Amino acid sequence: ETGVTQSPTHLIKTRGQQVTLRCSSQSGHNTVSWYQQALGQGPQFIFQYYREEENGRGNFPPRFSGLQFPNYSSELNVNALELNDSALYLCATLEASGTDTQYFGPGTRLTVL
């Protein structure tokens, strides 16, 4: 158990809709990253938040946005959903240590119809 939780577990949306995914962090883990994992692929980095500020972004359009709250929980928002946004969305919290290991939540599986 990593102590990282995500909600919802599964979600079905239609093209053009908006979605919000949530992630709660372990106590003391002030950095959270979001990844998108398409079927049969490795996860792709979306962005990272550190102390409520975006701290790095991958190759994703602005319709992917996020928030981090004072308790270090986080949201991923996706506007104007497209079919190829269908994927497993993983959040990971970072244990600040010599290794900076990221611990992942169980993911949210998003299907866009």
Add this chain to the structure above:
Amino acid sequence: AQKITQTQPGMFVQEKEAVTLDCTYDTSDQSYGLFWYKQPSSGEMIFLIYQGSYDEQNATEGRYSLNFQKARKSANLVISASQLGDSAMYFCAMREDYYGNNRLAFGKGNQVVVIP
């Protein structure tokens, strides 16, 4: 350009046997970290083992060990005494920016099926 390469096809492994999963990486940084994660069919990514670029000894964690060959830019995972619960996808990942952004670049994964 792909930074992590995992090219092995799906593997069947006999229970109690050892299996080696290949991973090569590409970076010009001197300081980086390499990780292996396990992803069962449930979807959660489970951290297995870490190797830092400056670590002189190969990392070990229980039944997992990492064969780190820096000059060849390879970081192969060895799972000893395979168990049925080891059946999963295995991902190699690299963190390049040690002191800044901690993004991970993942390979496409290796599928392992352990058979009794």
